Amino acid sequence: MNKKTILSAAAAVALLAGSALASTPAAKPAVKKSATPEQVAANALPAASNVAPTGTPATAAPGSVYAINGFRTATFGMDEAEVRAAIARDLGVAADKIHTETNPMQRTTALTVQTALPPGPGEATVSYIFGAATHRLIHVNVVWATTATPTTADRGAIAAAGLQLANYFRTQPWDPKTPVRAGLVGNGAGLLMFDATDPKGGSVSVEADNIPLSQNVNGKTQSNDPKGAAVLHVSYAQDAAHPDVFAIKPGAF
Numbered sequence: 172m173n174k175k176t177i178l179s180a181a182a183a184v185a186l187l188a189g190s191a192l193a194s195t196p197a198a199k200p201a202v203k204k205s206a207t208p209e210q211v212a213a214n215a216l217p218a219a220s221n222v223a224p225t226g227t228p229a230t231a232a233p234g235s236v237y238a239i240n241g242f243r244t245a246t247f248g249m250d251e252a253e254v255r256a257a258i259a260r261d262l263g264v265a266a267d268k269i270h271t272e273t274n275p276m277q278r279t280t281a282l283t284v285q286t287a288l289p290p291g292p293g294e295a296t297v298s299y300i301f302g303a304a305t306h307r308l309i310h311v312n313v314v315w316a317t318t319a320t321p322t323t324a325d326r327g328a329i330a331a332a333g334l335q336l337a338n339y340f341r342t343q344p345w346d347p348k349t350p351v352r353a354g355l356v357g358n359g360a361g362l363l364m365f366d367a368t369d370p371k372g373g374s375v376s377v378e379a380d381n382i383p384l385s386q387n388v389n390g391k392t393q394s395n396d397p398k399g400a401a402v403l404h405v406s407y408a409q410d411a412a413h414p415d416v417f418a419i420k421p422g423a424f
Contacts (some may be wrong), residue, residue, distance in 0.1 A: 186368075228349070230345060230346070236344060237344045237369060238371065238373060239375050240366045242261075242297070242299075243257065244257045247309060248308060250308075251282065253308075254299050262286045264286055270284070272317040273326035278417035279415075279417075281300045290331075290332040292325070294304070294315075296312075296313075296315075297311065299311055306375040311407040312405070312406055313405040314403065314404050315329060316403075317401060318400045322382065326381070329379055329401040330401075332418060337353070356378065356382075361381070363378050364377045365377040365380075373407075373408065373410070373411075374408045374411040375405070376405070377403075378403070379401070380401065381401045382397060
């Protein structure tokens with residue numbers, strides 16, 4: 172099960188409405204073109220941004236491999252009370268501004284907040300998702316979304332923030348064996364800017380959807396025509412390959 176299939180209940184409706192409340196976009200589409208970050212920078216640059224990925228993923232010295240343990244001080248395995256304390260500590264959000272959502276299909280629950288969070292433009296929606304069986308933190312989504320009819324500058328701001336975040340993760344001391352993915356997604360209006368998994372199965376990804384892209388094809392520049400809200404999504408998963416969500420056991424029916 173894809174790590175982005177862990178959804179909060181109101182996410183799909185919010186995203187379709189073009190609202191900045193969109194906390195978790197739909198499941199990540201298959202990557203149409205796999206490439207190194209450098210190839211993505213050369214072949215699919217956001218047309219409205221002069222920010223580009225630089226360098227290659229940093230490799231770590233023995234004993235200092237980068238690990239994905241959660242978001243800021245909210246670490247995987249925390250219970251709800253511990254995550255509420257982390258939200259107050261990390262984001263300064265008051266207790267009455269923390270909302271609880273449930274996903275009846277996956278039987279997960281989420282604590283969701285809205286707050287200004289650079290480098291993304293405007294407010295971000297941060298969702299802390301708790302496992303169906305353990306009731307412990309398993310996943311964190313951070314989402315910035317424009318209105319349904321963003322300007323070119325709005326789309327460019329989403330693209331620039333995504334590239335800044337991709338650069339940040341790329342410079343972390345990853346294990347030399349860690350594969351890093353990047354490439355076009357969906358209908359070509361989306362760009363997976365960074366995706367990596369640490370040795371213990373924790374993962375992080377950065378994806379921007381409905382942003383302006385320009386590609387050089389056979390010496391000619393081709394640009395897309397994105398529609399709808401531009402969305403930047405950063406996803407942290409404890410175990411993307413084996414998420415703690417409800418599933419009917421094989422042979423049960």
